[in-house]
Amino acid sequence: MLFKNYDPLKKKQLSILDWKGNIVTPELDPKLSKEELLKMYKTMALGRVADIKALQYQRQGRMLTYPPNRGQEAAQVGAMAALEKQDWLVPAFRELNAMLYKGVKLEQIYLYWFGNEWGNHFDEDVRVLPVNVIIGSQVNHAAGIAYASKILKKNEVAVATIGDGGTSHGEFYEGLNFAAAFDAPLVVVIQNNQWAISTPRSKATKAETLAQKAVAFGIPGIQVDGNDILAMYVATKEAAEHARSGKGPVLIEAVTYRLGAHTTSDDPTIYRKDEEVKEWELKDPMIRFKKYLIDKGFWSEEEDVKLDEENNHYVGETFKKVEATGLAVLEDIFKYTYKEMTPQLLEQLAEYKKYLEEGGK
Amino acid sequence: MAVITLLEAINQALDQKMAEDPRIVVYGEDTGFEGGVFRVTAGLQKKYGVDRVFDTPIAEAAITGSAIGMAINGLIPIAEIQFDGFVFPGYTEIVTHMARYRNRSRGRHGLPIVVRFPVGGGIRALEHHSESIETLLGHIPGLKVVIPSTPYDAKGLLVSAIEDPDPVIFMEPKRIYRSGKQEVPEELYRIPIGKAKVVKEGTDITIVAWGAFVREVEKAIKLIENENISVELIDLRTINPIDEDTIINSVKKTGRFLVVQEAVKTYGPGAELISLVNEKAFLYLEAAPARVTGFDITVPLAKGEHYHFISPERIAAEIKKVVKF
Numbered sequence: 001m002l003f004k005n006y007d008p009l010k011k012k013q014l015s016i017l018d019w020k021g022n023i024v025t026p027e028l029d030p031k032l033s034k035e036e037l038l039k040m041y042k043t044m045a046l047g048r049v050a051d052i053k054a055l056q057y058q059r060q061g062r063m064l065t066y067p068p069n070r071g072q073e074a075a076q077v078g079a080m081a082a083l084e085k086q087d088w089l090v091p092a093f094r095e096l097n098a099m100l101y102k103g104v105k106l107e108q109i110y111l112y113w114f115g116n117e118w119g120n121h122f123d124e125d126v127r128v129l130p131v132n133v134i135i136g137s138q139v140n141h142a143a144g145i146a147y148a149s150k151i152l153k154k155n156e157v158a159v160a161t162i163g164d165g166g167t168s169h170g171e172f173y174e175g176l177n178f179a180a181a182f183d184a185p186l187v188v189v190i191q192n193n194q195w196a197i198s199t200p201r202s203k204a205t206k207a208e209t210l211a212q213k214a215v216a217f218g219i220p221g222i223q224v225d226g227n228d229i230l231a232m233y234v235a236t237k238e239a240a241e242h243a244r245s246g247k248g249p250v251l252i253e254a255v256t257y258r259l260g261a262h263t264t265s266d267d268p269t270i271y272r273k274d275e276e277v278k279e280w281e282l283k284d285p286m287i288r289f290k291k292y293l294i295d296k297g298f299w300s301e302e303e304d305v306k307l308d309e310e311n312n313h314y315v316g317e318t319f320k321k322v323e324a325t326g327l328a329v330l331e332d333i334f335k336y337t338y339k340e341m342t343p344q345l346l347e348q349l350a351e352y353k354k355y356l357e358e359g360g361k
Numbered sequence: 362m363a364v365i366t367l368l369e370a371i372n373q374a375l376d377q378k379m380a381e382d383p384r385i386v387v388y389g390e391d392t393g394f395e396g397g398v399f400r401v402t403a404g405l406q407k408k409y410g411v412d413r414v415f416d417t418p419i420a421e422a423a424i425t426g427s428a429i430g431m432a433i434n435g436l437i438p439i440a441e442i443q444f445d446g447f448v449f450p451g452y453t454e455i456v457t458h459m460a461r462y463r464n465r466s467r468g469r470h471g472l473p474i475v476v477r478f479p480v481g482g483g484i485r486a487l488e489h490h491s492e493s494i495e496t497l498l499g500h501i502p503g504l505k506v507v508i509p510s511t512p513y514d515a516k517g518l519l520v521s522a523i524e525d526p527d528p529v530i531f532m533e534p535k536r537i538y539r540s541g542k543q544e545v546p547e548e549l550y551r552i553p554i555g556k557a558k559v560v561k562e563g564t565d566i567t568i569v570a571w572g573a574f575v576r577e578v579e580k581a582i583k584l585i586e587n588e589n590i591s592v593e594l595i596d597l598r599t600i601n602p603i604d605e606d607t608i609i610n611s612v613k614k615t616g617r618f619l620v621v622q623e624a625v626k627t628y629g630p631g632a633e634l635i636s637l638v639n640e641k642a643f644l645y646l647e648a649a650p651a652r653v654t655g656f657d658i659t660v661p662l663a664k665g666e667h668y669h670f671i672s673p674e675r676i677a678a679e680i681k682k683v684v685k686f
Contacts (some may be wrong), residue, residue, distance in 0.1 A: 088434075090430070117464065117465060117466070117467050118467050120465055120466050120467065120469070121466055121467040121468065121469045122466075122469065129433070129470075130462075130465050130466050130469075130470075132458075134453070134457045134458070137422070137426060137453065137454060137457065137458060139426075140422055140423050140425075140426025140427050140429070140430070140454060141426055141427070141429045141430040141433070141458070142430060143423065143426070143427045143430060144426065144427030144428060144429055144430020144431040144432075144433070144434070144438070145430035145431070145433060145434045146430070147427060147430070147431055147436075148430065148431045148433075148434035148435055148436045149434060150412075151386070151412040151413070151436075152434075152435055152436070154434070154435075156434070158430065170422065170450075171422050171423075171426060171453075171454075174418075174420040174422050174423035174426070175423055175426065175427070177418055177420065177423070178417065178418055178420060178423040178427055181417075181418055182415075332467065336463050336464040336466075336467050336468045337463070337464055337502050337503050338463070338503065338505075338527045339463070339471055339526040339527055342555065342602035343555075343602060343605060343606075344602055344603070344605075
């Protein structure tokens, strides 16, 4: 029903909690428990602090290139909160909050952006794939996960996240078409943050919405206020149920905004106006969600200040630990190329070790 | 023991492994219902159903990319690319993800995947249907690259490829799919990846070839059988990792080295093999190592293909040149 009512071709956008923190479609309020809502909020709050501090560490020369998430917390956490434990997150690279919600430890995320592949080695029970840098390609991986889930009757949904820029990529189309052809349980969540580095969404496609691209695949598509955590939750819940029931993929466009730079190497003041950023700052997903929680009596400003202090402390300690232990071990850069090192790798490693042992640099 | 073709040997390996391991899926463009354009997978869909043997949309990146997700989520995908020249739209996934996933995840996600496709020229086909792209795959860390030259090897190598915990590129020399039959055991057996085979022992010159060209070298040896040249012929069988020991031990014995490759010359596998010989058997060499290769050109269409294709006569001439160096 939701997908029929919010037809992207009719320029409909799902919104439940507006930017002022008012419920505009009470009939759609998922009425989540205090516990669920606070888990979502606390993840976003931790993600926000971790994101801001990552930028500081990078500026201090202590962290490598890092892609800021600020402003996209609801689009990520709202989607993840609607999933089951066994469902998969197949991320792009700007997915700090989604990964945290799905069980990846902050220490691992920081370790990766610190420059160590061990940050991509998640625990066995965490259904999250490593950071994916090649734009768009993760949709095909998710399609494969979904296909396996279908034929092995695993009851798992694969959720790929992708940026608005990624929807220009061939693999976005190939992956969705592939999954749709087999009714595989795939949900693709586009984080339309308006900018593909310096290229605005309007210059990347003639389509009025990204959600309407679903029509060509023969699947439902829905455009959602991506800064509205409740709307993201409701849309993803419906999409995951649709996929899980064997009806095939769903495409969700989360309309959000990257308040920060593309990465720490990027200067967005070159290509976009301050007024635009300020306008989106008013629509910050954290502000409205906090108001909603306080209105409901689930949260208070005092608790918020306390949480912020705790998060700052935790993030600081986590980064210190990563800094102290995150250097790569020589053997590690060789030994995961194959399950067993080839004679060539063994020889190259042995020669290099000998060179180092004899005082080489 | 049944006498079968290379194509039938591949089909048999797929069939027997599928019967044994329900995690295996076989798929690609026209791979399911029709059994592939060469009929390599004929009969498998009927036997194992449309979930395990299926036709895909014409989307090579989806074929190779989805294999990654399937392998992560409990399947052993055997993906077919219809022709060598069609690998490239799927190459992005092979190179940027498939080859790296184990390393990227520090061992969390190894990918047991086989990507198979027909390679090489000699069937008078259209453009993009006759490519020899060993280097483009053999150059990539994280991939194993295999190419059989006989029905017996095809079955044994494919079984090893399917059982390998890492992605294996399995190239099938299409020109010899049906030409030449051999006794192939009914039961499953394995030929280890990374091991070359000494096809013929000799003392004067070591020749390395693979795929369809092992036979061409054998023909060349026949042409000069009265010239008192003792050739040691090695079938490389695995492009990467290279079996260095077999090659180096042979060159130490013969002192002469020739590579025969269908692929274009520059940066081809021959360049790597000759470097290897120079690095590890330099002082044993009695002649400059040599190579007979395809020219550095786009594979010509049917009416010009014979110029590009290396004849047994050209190989024989090169053998004599190296021996008389």
